[in-house]
Amino acid sequence: MTFYLHGTEDLRFPRPQSPTPTQCQRTPEMFDFEYGDCNRKGPELIQARRACSRCPLAADCLLWALVNKDLTPVGIIAGTTPRQRTKLRDRLAARLGPNWIDVLAAQEQARRAQAAARSRAA
Ligand code: SF4
Numbered sequence: 062m063t064f065y066l067h068g069t070e071d072l073r074f075p076r077p078q079s080p081t082p083t084q085c086q087r088t089p090e091m092f093d094f095e096y097g098d099c100n101r102k103g104p105e106l107i108q109a110r111r112a113c114s115r116c117p118l119a120a121d122c123l124l125w126a127l128v129n130k131d132l133t134p135v136g137i138i139a140g141t142t143p144r145q146r147t148k149l150r151d152r153l154a155a156r157l158g159p160n161w162i163d164v165l166a167a168q169e170q171a172r173r174a175q176a177a178a179r180s181r182a183a
Contacts, residue, residue, distance in 0.1 A: 073166040074128050077121040084112035085137075092137045106137060113140035124169075127153065128162050 070076070085092045092109050094102055113119055116139075123139035126132075127150055135143055153161040 070132060071128050071162065071166075074125050074169065075121075076125055077118040079118055083116055083118060085109075093135070094137045094142060095135050106142070109137040110140040113137065123149075124165070128165065 091105050091112070094106065094109070113122075116122065119139045123141065126138040126141070126146060130146075130150065133143075133146065138146070141149065150161075153165070157164040
């Protein structure tokens with residue numbers, strides 16, 4: 062995954078990893094996208110979104126991108142543009158409150174604990 066590192070990563074949300082290279086690792090130029098680039102990058106945007114829609118990391122990738130705003134100011138990530146990610150963050154704040162990242166971190170921690178308990182019981 063090609064991301065632009067300009068800030069500090071929130072370690073409560075592990076960066077998604079794949080055993081095989083993802084499309085954004087194989088052709089990072091397809092995912093280059095500046096804020097407001099919609100017209101210039103139309104075909105690439107469609108291609109990138111298609112690739113993300115088939116990516117097994119998409120859900121975790123989107124969560125990671127949303128909580129790590131400073132690290133993801135540009136680029137198509139999990140099929141979203143920077144503007145779309147801003148809107149999604151605003152919606153999360155409206156639904157979960159101003160500490161929405163902490164709320165999601167608690168949910169993630171609970172989800173991982175349940176998964177670990179299920180795996181121990183199996
Ligand atoms: S969802 Fe898209 S941006 Fe995220 S890892 Fe997959 S191909 Fe890359």
